[in-house]
Amino acid sequence: MNPIPFAIVSLSLFINPALALTQLPPPTSVPPATESAAKAAFGVLQGRWVRVQGGYVITINSVDADGRLDASYANPRPLPFHTAVATSDGNSLKLFFELRASGYNGSTYTLSYDAANDRLIGVYDQVVVKQKFEVVFVRSKS
Template structure:
């Protein structure tokens, strides 16, 4: 039986494969570093001083809407109650420092409030909350403000 002569084995280009591995690892490290930095800057309230200035009853001057903020915790959780004039269920509420601004996010889930949200920033020189109200039922956004109820 005659043996077939095998041709020369192809040399695997190990240096090219090594560069792919190194490039891939560098890319992963860069992406993870960027993600971690982004998360660190936007985690609600983590390792922050409790912003006592948020606590209280806030009223929209354009109607009988009242937002009450209590139980503000350092982990970003805030207890929010919303009235129009009857109580509306608040499904989620939190605070955070973002780009040197104190912000509050409130999500409403109730009849006629299918995920409507307030994204508000505290303006200390005027002692007001201002920002955007997303009216989910209509799919529209409105600029709004709340002033401290007296």
């Protein structure tokens, strides 16, 4: 038996377990500033938004860091949203609302925040009558 290959194999068995014991640095966590930056970006959505076509109202009371909205809808009577969420896609904010109240049964608003004009623009999908409408909501000053 050749002693050189035996020595190499023995040495590798001795070194490899030592490498396995090497401590790796702890994983870095996402800095809290990222969460607060997202919350600050979503904060611009808070307020009372009136739809230009018809006077329907979306009121956004608050937005958590995950984008869940505490929001309500009025047409003119108040209706709860089944789903109300905001997402950040790069520099743009997207909103999605779903209504399941009687007469709405899954109708949705898919909106984007237009920062330059401080408005919400997008599509209202009225599933009951099978129609989609382009919509604009402006911030109410009152």
